[in-house]
Amino acid sequence: MEINPSDYKILIVDDVMSNVLLLKVLLTNEKYNIATAGNGTEALAQVAAERPDLILLDVMMPDMDGFEVAQRLKKNLETADIPIIFLTALNSTGDIVKGFQVGANDFISKPFNKEELLIRVRHQISLIEAKRIILAKTEELRKTIMGRDKLYSVIAHDLRSPMGSIKMVLNMLILNLPSETIGDEMYELLTMANQTTEDVFALLDNLLKWTKSQIGKLKVVYQDIDLVEVVEGVIEIFTMVAGLKKIDVKLQAPEELEVNADIDMVKTVVRNLLSNAIKFSNEGSEVLVKVEAIDGMAVVSVQDHGCGIDDESQKKLLHTDTHYSTFGTNNEEGSGLGLLLVQDFVQKNGGDLWFTSKKGEGSIFGFNLPIPKR
Known part of the structure; x- marks a missing residue:
């Protein structure tokens, strides 16, 4: 130096x-x-x-x-x-x-001693210089992060609305234009466009929420919610997406299970886990969603019978410093951001995220939330 x-x-x-x-x-x-x-x-x-x-x-x-x-x-x-x-x-x-x-x-x-004095003075000056460098680099990094987060937020926010409109139009076309009307080839192109739009919209939604969470602008709003009702609502949204791959989504749950959590965050968590399960499932298979109470915790698990994750890749999951993403069974593209957002939201609501997976057999991703004591 x-x-x-x-x-x-x-x-x-x-x-x-x-x-x-x-x-x-x-x-x-x-x-x-x-x-x-x-x-x-x-x-x-x-x-x-x-x-x-x-x-x-x-x-x-x-x-x-x-x-x-x-x-x-x-x-x-x-x-x-x-x-x-x-x-x-x-x-x-x-x-x-x-x-x-x-x-x-x-x-x-x-x-x-002259030499001793000069060495000791230079040592203190070196520490001052090092501190100045650290402060300058810290400020530079802070500005870079602020700029990045602002850019992410602007991109996600400004693109989310028009992409949502495109998504709705494509959903309408899929529902009202069967392959018999427009032909198999055109229907396949329309299906691909619809799936791509769904993926991009989900990515933008995740990106916007992740950015807000990281810069402290996303607050947890606790309220009493019926977890079963929330899960049912998310499954209903994914019915068409699952149907395109002929995947049967089944739910095992009690009539109701109340938790005190942020409903929007819980919906985002379930949406990401279910989306991943469908993405990595083989056509004609089944996705099982379970909601149950275990040891004072409400547990939600999503099990697929798809491609699974190998042992080496499992080590990269849920870590911000090791990026991991892969393609679904129909080459659906992933960003790796969804699970990090899920983990963040689950922890903010007092729970934990966990998973088990075996290559070629499928995966189970789950999370728990505290059940309020009455």
Whole structure:
């Protein structure tokens, strides 16, 4: 790390003028900017006026000793971070401990060695430079993240509405234009367009919610909801999508099961799990959705009998630092974002997400939510 000494100002505080002059010569030769003070009161005034990067502070001074000066500087938020090297003939353990207690960063014993002093000063300056770099990079990263999140939010928000309209039109066409009317080839193209639009709309919805969640703009609104009713509603929405792959979605659930959770988040969780199950199921197979109460928790599981996930890929799931996505059985494209959003939403509602999978046999993804005690 390259350091330019002329970028740093050092305040020398000592009531002995010969010590001040000696230190000033040594440090000026190293190209540091120098300010001086002859006592504690003057030192506080110089700190306010000069804003030094480092203070070399004598301990034994008549009007106000170095320990008191340090205490006052550390109590002031504007000067608390300025590092202090004590210059002192006091070298007992008690004096050293007291020095560190009042905020010392280092000690140099009098009479001092020139090389030792310069090394200790350079060490503190290096720490200051490193801190500046870290703060600058942190601010740069913060701005980058803010820009990214704003971009994600704008993209998702502005595209979601028109994509939703296209999705509705395609759904209407699928329902009202059977293959007998428009021909098998055209019907297949229409089906592909409909599926692609469904996937893009789901991705945009996930992206918008994920971005809001990460920047703290998505609040959890707890309310008493019937979990069975919520799951039934999501299954009904996916009936047509499942039908296109001839997949039978079955539900095993009690008449009702009440939880206290954010209904929109729970719908998003169930929607993503069911969408994935259909996406990775083989045509003509079955997806089983279970809702049950186990040990004071409401448990929802979605089981498919599709392609499954190999052991190596399972390790990449549910981790933000390892991106994992794959194609469905009909080459439906995935982003890997859905499960991260599901995990985030489940945890925000006091539950856990889990899964089991075996390559070639299928997967079970589930989550639980606390059942309120009455």
